[in-house]
Amino acid sequence: MNILIVYLGRKGGGAHYTYELVNELSKKTNVSLLVSKQAENIKSYESLNISLNTINTFNGMFSFILSSFKLPFIKNKIKKIILDEKIDIVISTMTHVWNGFIFTPNFMMKIPYILTIHDAVPHSGEGNFILNLLNNKDIKNANAYIALTEHVKNQFINIYGDKKDICILPLGSFNFKSGEIKSWCGVRPLRILFFGRIHEYKGIDLLLDSMIILQEKYDLELSIYGQGDLSDYVDKIDVIKKINIENRWIGDSEVGDILQAHDVCVIPYKDASQSGVIPVAQSAGLPTIVNPVDGLIEQIEKDKTSLVTDRVDSVSLALSIEKIIKNPELVNKLSIGSLEYASRKLSWVPIVNKLITYSKETLNSSDRS
Incomplete structure (x- = not known):
């Protein structure tokens, strides 16, 4: 079976997900990869033992407009890849604004198209009519789907109906640095981390308010690492005694050291399909606090x-x-539990085995129809 994996994004969790998936998949079957030439992790893709194909996408609104006029030529290039490499099935690891115009039923020539759904419903504060329209076009073109959690699968079924063929493939580990067992003795300040892009749904306000409550009784430090608009939170930030903010895009080479420098990672999201930060923290042995x-x-x-x-x-x-401040041994206990969970649940081997099985089933179903 010859599989073409497609990821046209440039950076972020989707890029790491694609790399880890293809890295393991390439050990078990023939894999070709199609990515953006502007991808920040292009060097990591080049290190894989696969057929790597690139196309020019864009890195801003102006280049998006210019590049979109080249879509007919891009489609011809992709069709040539599919034919030359005798592709049996195409899997997109994330929706993209171009996908719906490229992977249409006529273009696919009866080759099955599997789409990975990261979010079935837009997060609070993230509604975008045009983007939703483009994502829906991509969804309607697909023959089968991958969801990363049961929650997303259920949301997807509620919107698009239970006749859709959906496979759940959880996120695996993202190893930016070897995991280590953490401990905190309670003598120095508890070092709390928020990591990831800044969005309304991620509950930064809840975390800041909790820090304001706690700092009256305890010695603790908060670090916020991530790109996004913090202007709505300036008043709260100004009254926090010990806070470090790196309000920018965080490079891959920095992630491991950031995780290592903290005692606990807080995921204060108000709603979520899943979080790529959680497996990153677990793989590093960093305890997490999450909302229900x-x-x-x-x-x-x-x-x-x-x-x-x-x-x-x-x-x-x-x-x-x-609870952690009053029970410092929890840092060690949760760290050990996180590393054990990562080794037991976050291996890409069973994830990829399940993907191969699902791909074969989708291919067989397509042949019968």
């Missing part, structure tokens, strides 16, 4: 890898952080 949000609780084991707040609010989050 459907997509997140599928990725953790309560009181083994993570503490789960009682509710999605700042008081509950403060109480969970306080």
Whole structure:
């Protein structure tokens, strides 16, 4: 079976997901990869033992407009790849604004197209009519689907109907640095990390409010690493005594050291399909605190890898952080649990085995129809 994996994004979690998936997949079957020439991790793709194909996409609105006029030529290039490499099935690891115009039923020549759904419903504060329209076009073109959590699968079925063929493939580990068992003695400040892009749904306000509550009684430090608009949170940030902010895109080479420098990672999301930060933290042995949000609780084991707040609010989050402050041994316990969970649940081997089986089933189903 010859598989073409497609990822046209340039950076972020989708790029790491694609790399890890293809890296393991290439050990078991024939894999070709189609990515953006502008991908930030293009060097890591080049290190893989696969057929690597690139196309020019864009890196801003102006280049997006110019590049979109070249779509007919890009489609011809992709069709040549499919024919020359005798591709049996195409798998997109994430939706892209161009996908819906490229991988149409006529273009695919009866070759099955599997689409990975990261979010079935837009996050709070992220609604975009045009983007949703383009994503829906991509979804309608696909023959089968991959969801990363049961929560996303259920949302997808509620919107598009239960006749859709959906396979759940959880996120695997992202190893930016070898995991290590952490400990915190309670003498120095507890070092708390928020990591990832800044969005309304990620609950930065809840985390800041919890810090304001706790800093009156305890010595603790907060670090925020991620790109995005923090202007709505300036008033809260200004009253936090110990805070470090790196409000920028964080390069891959920095991630391991950032995780290593902290005692706990807080995922204060108000809603979520899943979080790529959770497996990153687990693989590093970094304990996590999460809100009781459907997509997140599928990725953790309560009181083994993570503490789960009682509710999605700042008081509950403060109480969970306080639990660690009052019980420093929890850092060590949750760190050990996270590393054990990563070795048991986050291996890409079973994930890829399941993907191969699902691809064969999709291919056979397509042949019968």
